[in-house]
Amino acid sequence: MPKPNDLTALLLAGGQSRRFGRDKARARVGSQTMLQHVYCVVQAVTPHVLLSIRADGDAYLDLLPEAIPRLPDPLPHAGPLAGLVAGLRAATTSWLLAVACDLPGLTPETLSCLLKARTAQANAVVPITPDGQRHPLCALYHVPSVQPIAEAHLAAGCLALHALLERLHVMTVPLAPFALHNINTPADLAAFGRNWPLAH
Template sequence: MTGRAGLVLAGGRSRRFGQKDKALATLDGDPLLGRVVDRVSTVVDEVVVSCRPAQVDPFTDVLSSTAADGVVEDRIADGGPLAGLEAGLDSVSEPYTAVVACDMPLVEPAVLADLFERAVDADAAVPKHANGQLQPVQAVYRTRAMRAAIGRMGSCDGSVHGVLESLSVVTVPVESFPKRSFHNVNTRRDLVAAEHRFDGENSDGEIRLE
């Protein structure tokens, strides 16, 4: 695992989820944020969480019982994933970083391990959907290259996809991986669906191929 970091993006507003921060919503009794951190931690040497300043205290409490190594504040308010990437990548010391959104509680460590291997000769290894859409928030990046690409934009107003255009990117069909790894919780209905998918895991917590 040497040379690998994890960055969990958790600074969203959860507008579609309701009043509660979805990162703190629970799946099988565990907050989504904690579940993601612990899954990512199995394939990396360090894990940090990026979030808005107002989230630091509640997240720190949740993360105290996880493998997280720290919480990093987004420097740009409501800057979206790029703001989290910018702050988070500045805080990690490893040459490669797996980036995962906090609302993907079924992220499969084996997916990240595969992406780490594919990223060795590139700036990024990113899953790609059949419609051509990239999945940049469950992907692996060369830390310095991604940090520099964001810096060249001069702000966090752009999109992650725009940053990727300036990098050497290896894409991998999403269909190569377990579908549940990419299950995204935006609404409470999505959380219920995640609970059903979670029921399909075996007793060791590993996700079986569908």
């Protein structure tokens, strides 16, 4: 598929994986780790990739090319908002695609749906599943308009991404739950593994 030249992808791998019990970015689904899977998917839509990591965390040098810029969280223990802010600061394109590392059902087609939904009025494009849940950790953000708002939220300690969305003009895109199914526990991963052959 054609790759837009105004897009940078940010892989969010700075979480603590507390519920998983170990680093879930390294957990395998099939022949790849979850982080490698998401990296391969975003490469289908852009060659520009950044990796968000904890300041004291794994840089995944054995999993992803060393040339990918590693962005430590600018504020420790601030959750994915800190990673998003790091990506907004580092991006040299007008759009940032922020993607969590724990989405083993993600496909290039999912991302293509988001890219096609961009408009001049929206400063974020966010998928929504049939249960009404919005998914800010697989979403597009317009860098010039979102960065100052995200920076202000981080400085104020308002860390919830859903609170950030309330400040943005958001275009929602209905998507199937499978592509956005995130993995929080080993049981989640086992269930995904059982269902995965049926979904492919």
